[in-house]
Amino acid sequence: MAHKSMNLTLKVWRQKNAKTTGQFESYQVKNISEEMSFLEMFDVLNEQLVQENKEPIAFDHDCREGICGMCSMYIDGKPHGPWQANTTCQLHMRAFKDGDTITVEPWRANAFPVLKDLVVDRTSFDRIIQAGGYVSVNTGNAVDGNSLPINKNAADDSFAAAMCIGCGACVAACKNSSAMLFLSAKVSHLALLPQGDPERSTRVMNMVAQMDKEGFGACTNTGACEATCPKEISLSNIARLNQEYLLSSLTASN
Amino acid sequence: MLDAKIPAGPLESKWSDYKGHCKLVNPANKRKLEVIVVGTGLAGASAAATLGELGYKVKAFCFQDSPRRAHSIAAQGGINAAKNYQNDGDSIFRLFYDTIKGGDYRAREANVHRLSEVSGSIIDQCVAQGVPFAREYGGLLSNRSFGGTQVQRTFYAAGQTGQQLLIGAYQALERQVALGNVKMYARHEMLDIVMVEGKARGIIARNLVNGELERHFGSAVLLCTGGYGNVFYLSTNAMGSNVTAAWKAHRKGAAFANPCFTQIHPTCIPVSGDHQSKLTLMSESLRNDGRIWVPAKKDDSRKPNEIPEQERDYYLERRYPAFGNLVPRDVASRAAKERCDAGYGVGSSKQAVYLDYAAAIERYGKIEASKQGNDNVPKEEIIAMGKQVVKEKYGNLFDMYQKITGENPYEVPMRIYPAVHYTMGGLWVDYELQTTLSGVYALGEANFSDHGANRLGASALMQGLADGYFVIPYTIGNYLADEIYNKPISTDHPAFVEAEKAVSDRISQLKNINGKQSVESFHKRLGKIMWDKCGMARNKEGLTEAIAEIQALKKEFWSDVRIPGEINEMNPELDKANRVADFIELGELMCIDALNREESCGGHFREEFQTPEGEALRDDAKFMYVAAWEFAGESNWNLQKEPLVYDVIKPSQRNYK
Numbered sequence: 040m041a042h043k044s045m046n047l048t049l050k051v052w053r054q055k056n057a058k059t060t061g062q063f064e065s066y067q068v069k070n071i072s073e074e075m076s077f078l079e080m081f082d083v084l085n086e087q088l089v090q091e092n093k094e095p096i097a098f099d100h101d102c103r104e105g106i107c108g109m110c111s112m113y114i115d116g117k118p119h120g121p122w123q124a125n126t127t128c129q130l131h132m133r134a135f136k137d138g139d140t141i142t143v144e145p146w147r148a149n150a151f152p153v154l155k156d157l158v159v160d161r162t163s164f165d166r167i168i169q170a171g172g173y174v175s176v177n178t179g180n181a182v183d184g185n186s187l188p189i190n191k192n193a194a195d196d197s198f199a200a201a202m203c204i205g206c207g208a209c210v211a212a213c214k215n216s217s218a219m220l221f222l223s224a225k226v227s228h229l230a231l232l233p234q235g236d237p238e239r240s241t242r243v244m245n246m247v248a249q250m251d252k253e254g255f256g257a258c259t260n261t262g263a264c265e266a267t268c269p270k271e272i273s274l275s276n277i278a279r280l281n282q283e284y285l286l287s288s289l290t291a292s293n
Numbered sequence: 294m295l296d297a298k299i300p301a302g303p304l305e306s307k308w309s310d311y312k313g314h315c316k317l318v319n320p321a322n323k324r325k326l327e328v329i330v331v332g333t334g335l336a337g338a339s340a341a342a343t344l345g346e347l348g349y350k351v352k353a354f355c356f357q358d359s360p361r362r363a364h365s366i367a368a369q370g371g372i373n374a375a376k377n378y379q380n381d382g383d384s385i386f387r388l389f390y391d392t393i394k395g396g397d398y399r400a401r402e403a404n405v406h407r408l409s410e411v412s413g414s415i416i417d418q419c420v421a422q423g424v425p426f427a428r429e430y431g432g433l434l435s436n437r438s439f440g441g442t443q444v445q446r447t448f449y450a451a452g453q454t455g456q457q458l459l460i461g462a463y464q465a466l467e468r469q470v471a472l473g474n475v476k477m478y479a480r481h482e483m484l485d486i487v488m489v490e491g492k493a494r495g496i497i498a499r500n501l502v503n504g505e506l507e508r509h510f511g512s513a514v515l516l517c518t519g520g521y522g523n524v525f526y527l528s529t530n531a532m533g534s535n536v537t538a539a540w541k542a543h544r545k546g547a548a549f550a551n552p553c554f555t556q557i558h559p560t561c562i563p564v565s566g567d568h569q570s571k572l573t574l575m576s577e578s579l580r581n582d583g584r585i586w587v588p589a590k591k592d593d594s595r596k597p598n599e600i601p602e603q604e605r606d607y608y609l610e611r612r613y614p615a616f617g618n619l620v621p622r623d624v625a626s627r628a629a630k631e632r633c634d635a636g637y638g639v640g641s642s643k644q645a646v647y648l649d650y651a652a653a654i655e656r657y658g659k660i661e662a663s664k665q666g667n668d669n670v671p672k673e674e675i676i677a678m679g680k681q682v683v684k685e686k687y688g689n690l691f692d693m694y695q696k697i698t699g700e701n702p703y704e705v706p707m708r709i710y711p712a713v714h715y716t717m718g719g720l721w722v723d724y725e726l727q728t729t730l731s732g733v734y735a736l737g738e739a740n741f742s743d744h745g746a747n748r749l750g751a752s753a754l755m756q757g758l759a760d761g762y763f764v765i766p767y768t769i770g771n772y773l774a775d776e777i778y779n780k781p782i783s784t785d786h787p788a789f790v791e792a793e794k795a796v797s798d799r800i801s802q803l804k805n806i807n808g809k810q811s812v813e814s815f816h817k818r819l820g821k822i823m824w825d826k827c828g829m830a831r832n833k834e835g836l837t838e839a840i841a842e843i844q845a846l847k848k849e850f851w852s853d854v855r856i857p858g859e860i861n862e863m864n865p866e867l868d869k870a871n872r873v874a875d876f877i878e879l880g881e882l883m884c885i886d887a888l889n890r891e892e893s894c895g896g897h898f899r900e901e902f903q904t905p906e907g908e909a910l911r912d913d914a915k916f917m918y919v920a921a922w923e924f925a926g927e928s929n930w931n932l933q934k935e936p937l938v939y940d941v942i943k944p945s946q947r948n949y950k
């Protein structure tokens with residue numbers, strides 16, 4: 040089986056560290072097989088840079104299986120590139136053709152400062168979880184797993200929300216850099232389960248407050264987040280979040 | 294010399310007796326004790342969260358940008374527990390027995406029994422945290438069967454069990470961060486352990502954002518740093534998985550046990566070219582329905598659909614009629630290699646076999662048709678209905694296959710080949726999970742303790758969480774109870790200064806080599822040596838050659854590696870160089886261990902030791918021991934043996950015919 044190979048021009052964001060300003064630089068890569076993943080193409084480019092005694096491009100990645108949420112490239116104007124329901128690491132070169140110019144940038148958002156080249160700081164997401172994205176149960180407190188039957192549909196919906204990989208593509212896709220999809224996925228995951236019930240109202244209030252504090256923007260319901268989300272987290276979670284928020288503001292003011 | 298500290302008494306009561314008698318630390322004193330947890334996968338996150346809940350002051354480290362991204366996140370299939378919710382005859386004893394047998398009688402009875410005892414509590418804890426496990430319509434937890442065992446004891450969350458369990462542990466961890474009990478250091482890499490008067494007193498870590506070295510004090514250090522499968526370069530592990538933390542402890546005196554025990558998983562997407570950076574696992578559950586075959590004729594270049602039924606060799610069904618496609622991982626992997634080596638492999642590389650769903654699609658289609666009570670459904674409709682059923686069961690795996698290969702597995706058989714997946718070997722630990730270094734513990738895949746020579750599917754997640762949630766919280770108290778009399782040591786102590794200087798010198802040395810070859814190219818070459826000579830099949834000649842080749846590679850690495858960029862900045866090439874340097878040394882020890890073990894057992898197959906039918910031939914008289922290696926200088930190790938005693942189970946030859 041012969042595989043098509045291609046020559047490409049890459050325009051990549053280079054930035055030394057958080058304090059400096061960055062700029063685009065152009066690189067040529069040759070004989071890229073359509074079977075490679077997008078990150079393997081970057082490996083080839085980085086090997087080339089090492090050989091030329093230049094500094095390779097820093098980018099985040101780990102599992103390369105679409106599950107850890109670490110990879111984060113803004114490719115030709117789209118977080119994670121052209122494929123639907125896909126992460127950068129799962130994007131394959133079949134998506135491109137010989138002679139293409141591909142532009143690659145980091146996530147852009149105030150709450151995700153660039154650390155170097157394509158690497159950004161997403162610890163703001165961890166701090167949102169710290170504000171209440173959990174069930175307060177210590178190890179050893181638990182009763183038997185089957186003592187609490189849970190409606191299968193509720194469990195499935197909760198799982199669908201819990202599939203969020205915390206990559207931040209939703210923020211990068213949003214013109215307001217809102218983190219609502221990410222936040223709503225966590226609120227839904229826990230609100231749909233009886234275990235999450237006791238802390239329901241404090242959770243949503245505290246997490247929203249933390250999101251605002253981190254400098255994420257407001258949600259104007261454009262839906263760019265849902266369209267770009269690699270795990271197809273649904274906008275209906277944002278509706279649920281708003282409902283939860285409203286409900287707890289009402290009870291809080293009593 | 295090696296004391297496993299296994300409590301006396303009958304097997305079933307060892308753990309409860311231990312818990313009833315181990316030393317405790319009172320709450321006021323816990324607040325004064327700092328504990329370092331390196332790694333935030335299932336083992337590390339569960340340990341850090343639980344110790345935080347107990348009141349210890351915890352510092353947790355990981356090299357990713359968030360604890361939620363540890364390699365555990367990628368586990369697909371499920372987690373075992375002896376709950377017997379299915380009423381199909383499971384019990385603590387049966388899970389214990391299956392694990393010992395699956396490990397080919399090279400694991401410790403007492404540890405495995407404890408694992409089995411606490412397995413049920415893990416599920417309870419995860420449910421309480423809100424882990425959305427799969428459920429039945431009645432609202433109760435669902436189970437699947439896994440890895441050829443005869444009971445259904447695997448709990449799962451679709452194909453993302455590791456993700457959901459890790460998110461549960463991560464959230465528990467973040468809760469402790471918010472409460473101020475745990476301080477999290479992400480994008481930090483531990484580069485050495487600091488020992489004072491024979492006891493662990495802290496670590497040296499590199500901040501991967503600015504390159505600065507940091508000193509951290511701790512009264513105990515827990516290494517929860519995962520497995521070392523990436524020594525083979527290509528594996529199903531995440532790109533960053535490495536042996537560095539464990540190796541630093543080893544060089545400081547912690548024995549490394551059974552390094553040659555590695556697991557090669559039979560169903561992975563094959564290598565497609567030189568550029569390949571990692572391999573992708575296709576869950577073991579696919580073997581429940583798929584049939585594995587190669588052409589019966591050598592070098593057959595016809596398309597799979599053009600090869601008629603009678604010209605196909607369903608070699609697993611042929612060789613192992615009783616278990617067929619469901620033989621254990623080690624057996625299935627070797628059989629695939631045997632066919633490909635003999636010239637029957639498929640695909641452009643000829644290093645692949647077919648995993649075919651055509652028969653399953655037709656079978657499921659017919660079942661659907663008969664549900665409609667219609668005997669005259671046209672073939673195409675049967676196939677369409679069958680595809681729908683297969684899609685519901687395995688859709689996400691089929692999609693992943695298609696994304697990677699560009700082929701549609703509903704139409705053409707998948708191509709699969711074995712790949713490195715898991716490492717049973719690791720730091721030697723006693724019953725308390727303490728290494729041979731006082732105050733240094735190892736949890737999860739980083740230790741060697743529970744899986745013997747071969748791990749059963751869905752048991753790694755169980756072990757990681759058992760260690761972190763339910764074992765270490767007790768055993769560490771037994772050590773720390775005496776540490777309350779020792780004051781914390783200032784990080785200006787000469788031992789810290791010296792350790793930091795050693796780390797800094799090594800980094801400068803690496804950076805100053807200024808050679809010609811990239812880190813990546815060395816890693817690839819190491820991987821090739823390991824795969825060819827210390828992979829699925831090993832022999833004396835190959836291993837001896839490999840040792841010499843690795844020693845030469847080590848020299849070349851230290852004289853010709855090129856690391857661009859600066860030391861005091863984010864520098865992924867430097868991070869990688871540190872790790873590859875350690876992998877090279879580990880590779881040598883793995884070959885030495887494989888050479889020493891003149892028998893075949895579990896994942897370790899020595900070609901010289903096999904039955905006439907080509908099955909693994911154990912030698913219990915000579916090798917029923919844990920091989921624990923002590924570092925004694927460059928390329929030099931001493932072997933310590935921990936005999937394995939089977940009081941309850943009688944070892945027998947595994948038979949899957």
Ligand SMILES: Cc1cc2nc3c(=O)[nH]c(=O)nc-3n(C[C@H](O)[C@H](O)[C@H](O)COP(=O)(O)OP(=O)(O)OC[C@H]3O[C@@H](n4cnc5c(N)ncnc54)[C@H](O)[C@@H]3O)c2cc1C
Nearest residue numbers: 332333334335336356365370371483519737738751753754
């Ligand atoms: C594709 C795949 C699928 C799998 N599926 C299953 C399954 O279905 N069921 C099952 O039971 N098992 C499965 N396994 C095995 C299982 O996932 C792992 O064995 C297990 O998750 C390991 O957990 P851990 O906590 O020991 O280590 P890991 O999850 O690997 O975590 C290691 C941690 O250590 C940190 N670390 C490492 N070195 C350093 C250092 N020097 N300094 C600082 N931090 C460091 C990392 O940042 C990370 O946080 C699978 C494995 C793979 C590869």
Ligand code: SF4
Nearest residue numbers: 203204206207209268
């Ligand atoms: S909601 Fe989707 S895009 Fe946003 S962080 Fe989660 S997985 Fe990524």
Ligand code: FES
Nearest residue numbers: 101103108110128
């Ligand atoms: S590298 Fe893990 S999701 Fe892409």
